Amino acid sequence: MAKEIGADRFGDFYIDGGKVRRRREWRGVSDTLYDYSRWLVIMATLGKFVMKPRNVKAMFRYRWMANYLAVPMMVDRHTQGLRGEYLRICHTEQDLVIDDVAKLLDSLFRGDRRMGNDTEFSKKVVLVDENEMTAVMMGFPTLKCLSRETPSTYVSVLLNQHAAEHYIDVAQEFGLAGDVCPMPEAEAGVSIDDDAPVLGACAVQCNTTCDGSLLGNGVISRRLELEDGIPVFQLAAPLRHREDDVQEYAAQEIRNAIAFIEKHTGVQWDWKAYFECAKRVNYATKCRQEWLEMNRTPYPQVFGSNLALYTETNYMAICGRVAAFEKADRTITRLARQAYEKKMRAAKEYRHRAIVWGVQSHYYMDFLVWLLNCWGIVPLTDMLSMVSTREIREEDTPENREQAYYDMAWLTENMIMRNRTHGGYRVLLDELWEFTQQFNADMVILWEHMSCKALDGMHGMFEDRARELGIHLVWVEHDLFDPRIISRQGVRDQINTYMRTVMREEPIDPSLEVLHDEESW
Amino acid sequence: MSNIGKTLLKLLGKLLLIALGFFVVTFTVYFFNLDMKLTAAIEPFLLRHYDKIERNTHL
Numbered sequence: 208m209a210k211e212i213g214a215d216r217f218g219d220f221y222i223d224g225g226k227v228r229r230r231r232e233w234r235g236v237s238d239t240l241y242d243y244s245r246w247l248v249i250m251a252t253l254g255k256f257v258m259k260p261r262n263v264k265a266m267f268r269y270r271w272m273a274n275y276l277a278v279p280m281m282v283d284r285h286t287q288g289l290r291g292e293y294l295r296i297c298h299t300e301q302d303l304v305i306d307d308v309a310k311l312l313d314s315l316f317r318g319d320r321r322m323g324n325d326t327e328f329s330k331k332v333v334l335v336d337e338n339e340m341t342a343v344m345m346g347f348p349t350l351k352c353l354s355r356e357t358p359s360t361y362v363s364v365l366l367n368q369h370a371a372e373h374y375i376d377v378a379q380e381f382g383l384a385g386d387v388c389p390m391p392e393a394e395a396g397v398s399i400d401d402d403a404p405v406l407g408a409c410a411v412q413c414n415t416t417c418d419g420s421l422l423g424n425g426v427i428s429r430r431l432e433l434e435d436g437i438p439v440f441q442l443a444a445p446l447r448h449r450e451d452d453v454q455e456y457a458a459q460e461i462r463n464a465i466a467f468i469e470k471h472t473g474v475q476w477d478w479k480a481y482f483e484c485a486k487r488v489n490y491a492t493k494c495r496q497e498w499l500e501m502n503r504t505p506y507p508q509v510f511g512s513n514l515a516l517y518t519e520t521n522y523m524a525i526c527g528r529v530a531a532f533e534k535a536d537r538t539i540t541r542l543a544r545q546a547y548e549k550k551m552r553a554a555k556e557y558r559h560r561a562i563v564w565g566v567q568s569h570y571y572m573d574f575l576v577w578l579l580n581c582w583g584i585v586p587l588t589d590m591l592s593m594v595s596t597r598e599i600r601e602e603d604t605p606e607n608r609e610q611a612y613y614d615m616a617w618l619t620e621n622m623i624m625r626n627r628t629h630g631g632y633r634v635l636l637d638e639l640w641e642f643t644q645q646f647n648a649d650m651v652i653l654w655e656h657m658s659c660k661a662l663d664g665m666h667g668m669f670e671d672r673a674r675e676l677g678i679h680l681v682w683v684e685h686d687l688f689d690p691r692i693i694s695r696q697g698v699r700d701q702i703n704t705y706m707r708t709v710m711r712e713e714p715i716d717p718s719l720e721v722l723h724d725e726e727s728w
Numbered sequence: 729m730s731n732i733g734k735t736l737l738k739l740l741g742k743l744l745l746i747a748l749g750f751f752v753v754t755f756t757v758y759f760f761n762l763d764m765k766l767t768a769a770i771e772p773f774l775l776r777h778y779d780k781i782e783r784n785t786h787l
Contacts, residue, residue, distance in 0.1 A: 226771075227764040243758050250763070270778040276767035283761075381787050401783040426787060728768070 210235030212290050213555025217580055218718025224726050227280060238290050245298045249279055249305055256309045261323045265316045269402055274363040274370045275312075277728040278305060281366050284573040285512045288580050292546035293553045296509060299538050300517040303531060307520070312358050314351055318406035333468055334410035334437070337361045337394065338420065340622035341526045342615040343411060343442070343464045345488075346481035348528075350474055355403045356394045357524065361569075364393075364688050365516075367728045368570035368695065371688040374400060383422065388658045389688035390569070391423030398427045409471035410439045411464055415625050417661055440467040446629040448620035457616035478603055481611060484527030485601040488618070491521055492596055494536040498543055502587045503646050505557075506550050508543035511575040511586045515567070518592040523623050556715050558583035559679070560647060564590045564639050565654030565662055566624060568685035571695045578652070581699075581719035582706050587646045593638075595621040628661040635661075636668055643678055650679040652702075656687050681705045694725055 210233075220228045233239055253275075256262055266272045282301045289297055316322040318329035331349065335341055337356030344352040363370035371389060374396030379385050381399055383392060397403050410431055412424045428439040442464050445453035465476055495518060498509035509517075517539075525532050561578070563586045568574060578584040599614035600607040620626070627635050643651060653669060656662060673680035683701045686692035703720055706712050714720050757763055 226768040228761055230760050231758060233759075243755060246758050247754065267774075267777060268781065270775075273771055273774045273778070276771055276774075277764070280764050377785070399787055400785055429787070 210238075210290075211555075212288065212553070213580070213715070215288070216718040217287055217716055218720075218722060221722050221724055221727070223723040226726055226728055228283065231283060232287070234290055234294070238294055242286065242294060242298075245282075245302055246279060248302060249282065252302075252306055252309050253278060256313060259313065259316075261316050261319075262313060265312075265319070265322050265404075268321060269359070269404075270373060270400075271359045271363045271370060271397065271402065274367040274728075277366040280728055285516070285576060287573065287576050289553060292508070292542040292551060293513070296539050296542050297513050299535050299542070300513060300520075303535050304516070304520050307525075307529065307531075308358060308362055311353060314353055315355060315358070315404045315406065318351075318353075319404035320406060322404070329406040330408050331472065331474075332407040333472065334407040334431075336411075336413050336415065336424070338390070338415045338523075338622070338624070339411070339413040339442075340523055340619040341528065342618040343461060343468070345484035345527060345615070346465070346476040346478060347468060347472075347474060348477055348480040350468070350472055352528070353407070354524070356397070359397045359403060360390065360393045360688070364569045365572055368690045369728075371396075371570075372691060374402075375689055378426075383426070386658060387419030387422055388417055388656070389419075389686060391417075391419040393688055395423040395426040398430050403427075405435050405437075407437050409468060410437055411442055411468070412439055413442045413619065413622075414444060415622060417628070417659065419658070438467075438471055440464055442619065444616070444619045444625075448617075448626065448630045449634065454613055454616065457620055458612040461612045461615045461619065478608060478611075482601055482603045482607075485599050485611070485614070487527035487530070487533045489598050489601055490533055491527070491536050492598065494540045495522075495592075496596055497540060499588060499592075501543060501547050504547075506547050506552070507585060507587055508546050508551075509539060510588065511553075511579060512572055514592050515575065515589050516572065518594065519623055522594050526618065554579045554583060554585075554715070556583045557585050558712070558715075559650045560585050560587055561650040561652050562587060562589075562639065562642050562646060562648045563652045563654070566628070566656040566659055566687065567591065567654050568656075568683075568693075568698055569687050570690045571685070571698055574695075574698060577699065577719060578702065581714050581716050582702065582712070583715045584650065584652070584702075586652070587648060588642070590627050590639075591623045593642065594623055594626055628659070632665065632668070636665060636672065639669075640672055640676060640678075643676070648678070650681065652681050652683060655682050655684045657684055657692070658686060679705075679709070690725075695727075696722060696725070 222229055234242060285301060286294055286297050317325050318332050332351045332353050335352055335354050337354050341352050360371055371393035374393040375389050377400045378392045378396035383395060412428055414421060431437040431439050442460055444460060445457050447453055469475060501508045502510050521532050561584050575586045578586055595618060600610045681702060683698055684693055685698055
């Protein structure tokens with residue numbers, strides 16, 4: 208038990224073959240009490256959620272709800288080893304995300320025909336994909352934009368590495384291909400298994416981001432439209448998003464989506480609300496840029512999973528629509544500045560500065576924390592955090608109203624993952640090497656998501672360029688949602704082997720090198 | 729000390745005891761990860777329950 212950063216042997220917290228950890232960390236009096244107080248807040252959020260009978264009923268109806276038993280453990284995984292400002296940044300983000308997901312679940316079950324069956328509420332609900340920019344909802348403040356896939360699959364796998372296995376198997380039992388991305392496959396599995404809440408006036412699906420995504424959307428929309436009577440709009444954003452000649456088409460898709468929502472909900476687009484959201488989008492962008500600027504220096508502050516998880520939520524799922532995230536942006540920036548001025552570091556030793564590229568393993572999101580604690584590799588930024596930094600128009604004028612369609616289209620085209628996995632090799636390949644220079648990185652951790660055909664095709668080109676530039680390129684294979692294909696230890700072993708054989712280094716914390724966490728949440 | 733003062737002191741004492749008891753219990757649960765150990769024990773029962781639910785499973 209130690210107050211000092213890096214004095215603990217973190218591997219000792221794991222129970223071999225166990226689901227949970229032995230105990231929580233002692234971080235010194237002040238940080239332990241802070242972490243304990245945040246744990247109490249999380250327990251209060253969960254307690255408030257289960258006070259409603261319909262939510263308890265949903266717990267016993269939907270298989271994926273069992274994963275929410277692991278909420279506090281998810282936070283523990285991401286706060287491992289953190290002290291001071293880093294711990295506070297992590298809690299500011301994670302606690303807000305937990306609160307937001309709890310509200311999302313509560314709203315889903317309120318309108319769900321099987322649970323709350325609040326039909327008036329359901330008429331105000333627009334369903335969206337999990338992997339979809341919610342920009343088209345910025346001008347509908349009285350409507351509820353809800354994603355069923357976010358809590359059933361996306362968040363579930365963050366909570367429990369095994370969460371999607373049942374649904375992947377269900378989808379494949381019904382003949383869906385086993386070599387597509389397991390994320391949309393699991394989402395389709397939830398729909399096939401009759402395990403999705405049924406509600407909403409209409410739904411908007413997006414062609415994001417691959418063959419698997421299109422497959423999954425097809426299965427889900429068929430059930431929504433033909434069985435549940437919920438009309439679905441297919442928002443087909445252009446893939447070559449850097450080309451000028453696709454932007455008019457992209458803007459027209461946004462106009463069509465808005466008209467579709469207006470038609471099915473009877474609610475008119477509100478420009479005042481849109482521009483308020485646009486201001487918050489710009490503020491979030493400004494903050495993210497400041498964090499990335501710090502990460503270019505020897506004293507990075509908001510990095511690793513602190514950067515990745517929060518950006519995914521704030522940029523894509525929130526998109527300026529929730530004021531609480533603006534407050535969180537401000538708090539995180541204040542804490543980051545404080546830590547930067549004090550030249551603080553999150554671990555006892557920084558050995559390598561890395562850019563993490565590719566689509567990360569979802570069942571092992573705390574791998575970034577492990578990289579830092581085990582090998583001293585600082586994950587300065589990751590592909591999914593390198594999203595649009597363009598400022599969108601935020602003043603309500605006739606010209607800006609027209610430009611707003613292009614801005615929403617731009618955001619939709621440049622949503623997380625899609626802005627790198629599609630759009631040509633410049634956005635995926637060339638810009639990576641520009642970032643390694645900008646961030647003064649000596650290493651690239653390159654996720655190879657084996658079911659992602661968009662990335663796999665460029666394997667050789669990545670290797671050629673890394674060799675030319677003298678950058679250490681470490682491939683890490685995984686299967687996104689399915690740890691049965693490559694386990695967490697299988698992921699770690701690829702780094703361990705590289706670090707020992709190529710870099711000839713010893714781990715900073717040897718207790719983390721091999722962990723028997725196959726059964727862990 | 730007046731009767732009101734004594735009653736207030738007693739009340740304050742009781743409140744402090746309750747707060748201390750709450751802290752000791754919850755901090756023990758927190759530190760030894762007892763909340764997660766309990767929920768990990770519940771999960772298998774829930775999974776068995778889900779297997780028994782009849783569903784309209786189809787493409």
